[in-house]
Amino acid sequence: MEMKSLNHKSVGFLTVDVEDWFHILDDPAVPDFGQWAGLESRLQRNMELLLSLLDEYKVKATMFWLGWAAEKHPALLRRCAEAGHEIASHGYAHVLAYEAGRENFREDIRHGKKVLENITGKEVLGFRAAGFGTTADTPWLFEEIRAAGYVYDSSVFPAKRGHGGIVDFKREPHQMDTPAGSLLEIPQSVVEIYGKRVSFFGGGYLRLAPIPLIKWGISKLQESGLPLVVYVHPREVDPEHPRLPLKLHRRFKSYVNLRSTVPKLHWLCENYSFGLMKEYLENSIK
Numbered sequence: 080m081e082m083k084s085l086n087h088k089s090v091g092f093l094t095v096d097v098e099d100w101f102h103i104l105d106d107p108a109v110p111d112f113g114q115w116a117g118l119e120s121r122l123q124r125n126m127e128l129l130l131s132l133l134d135e136y137k138v139k140a141t142m143f144w145l146g147w148a149a150e151k152h153p154a155l156l157r158r159c160a161e162a163g164h165e166i167a168s169h170g171y172a173h174v175l176a177y178e179a180g181r182e183n184f185r186e187d188i189r190h191g192k193k194v195l196e197n198i199t200g201k202e203v204l205g206f207r208a209a210g211f212g213t214t215a216d217t218p219w220l221f222e223e224i225r226a227a228g229y230v231y232d233s234s235v236f237p238a239k240r241g242h243g244g245i246v247d248f249k250r251e252p253h254q255m256d257t258p259a260g261s262l263l264e265i266p267q268s269v270v271e272i273y274g275k276r277v278s279f280f281g282g283g284y285l286r287l288a289p290i291p292l293i294k295w296g297i298s299k300l301q302e303s304g305l306p307l308v309v310y311v312h313p314r315e316v317d318p319e320h321p322r323l324p325l326k327l328h329r330r331f332k333s334y335v336n337l338r339s340t341v342p343k344l345h346w347l348c349e350n351y352s353f354g355l356m357k358e359y360l361e362n363s364i365k
Contacts, residue, residue: 090297091268091307093353094233094281095129096207097122097144097159100314100321102173104210105242106329112172115147121320122148125313126155130162132316132341136348139163141356143207143233146171146191153198160199165355167205168192168229175212175242176234181219189227204230204357211236211243211267226259231360233308235266238276241332246276251305252359263360268308270299281310286336290346297351306359309347315340 099122103109110118133140142164149156160166171191176184188206195203206229213220213234224232237248252265269276279288279296288296300307314320318337325333 090301090351091353092265092309092356092359093133093138093140093347094207094308094310094356095140095142096169096310096312097126097142098148098169098173098312098314100317101323102145102148102209102312103323103325103329103333104173104175106323106325108323108325110323112147119321120151121317122152122313123155125317125320126152126159128316128341129311129313129344130159132344132348133164134162136345138348138353139165139355140353141165141167141205141233143167143169143205144191144195145169145173146194147173149194149198156195156198160201165205165357166195166199166201166203167207167233167356168195168203169207170209173209175210176208176217176220177212177214177243181223184220185223185227188224188229192227192229203228204360206232206234208232208234208243211240213243213245215245221255221262221264222257222259225257225262229262231263231265231356233265233267233356235264236269236278237266238269238278250276250303252363254363263363265306265308265356265359267310268296268300268305270296280307282312282315283332283335285309285311285343286315286339290343293343293347307351309353311340311344316344 168191170187174187192203235248236244255262255264268280269278278284279293
């Protein structure tokens with residue numbers, strides 16, 4: 080299937096993985112699922128800030144909500160939907176696909192979708208796996224996503240990274256044939272530098288990269304006809320959020336340069352326009 084281009088005013092997608100400050104992966108200091116309810120939630124405060132920033136620039140975001148967070152903050156979820164932001168799924172319990180295994184992953188993503196749809200009353204079309212946790216060892220993942228009722232996915236990080244990542248994956252959005260049906264994949268943005276794929280467009284990558292480098296990377300994406308996919312987490316706009324006693328490398332990745340997130344989001348929203356992933360899906364099948 081031939082993919083259509085983005086709206087001429089849009090350079091890509093601004094996405095938010097809606098989860099709380101303790102939803103971090105790959106470290107023994109991360110609280111277990113059973114401990115989450117007893118921890119202070121800062122999600123309301125952080126999403127209020129993000130919603131205000133997005134409204135200032137009239138930007139609509141694609142928000143991948145964790146089902147557990149939606150159950151704790153149903154009014155906030157409905158507010159995001161009523162403001163025109165797209166509600167997509169981040170699963171229910173923030174599980175890494177390659178650790179959870181096929182059956183547990185299947186149950187998690189179906190439950191997450193059901194929670195969001197019950198609260199908003201609207202069908203959820205898109206999914207993003209926790210930690211971009213797709214690997215060459217999870218070939219079943221796309222079939223399970225499609226079988227769960229999702230019609231597009233944004234789980235692939237087409238480069239090497241700490242958890243997940245498929246180095247030789249296509250960089251452009253494309254339809255994937257699975258035994259459960261066709262699934263539109265919208266990978267995370269990466270650029271190629273001397274044969275190596277790198278990202279400046281989300282999480283710690285966005286926080287570390289100076290704005291001139293981010294701008295250069297966006298221009299390289301545009302030259303290649305690739306959309307920009309930006310991703311942020313609510314905790315990244317909250318430099319004062321509690322810290323977990325993580326291992327040194329994970330602490331650096333999770334907490335470095337948090338004060339740069341909000342200024343960079345202002346810069347992105349002021350200089351670029353963004354569309355919704357569901358709109359791209361609709362245009363791609365016309």
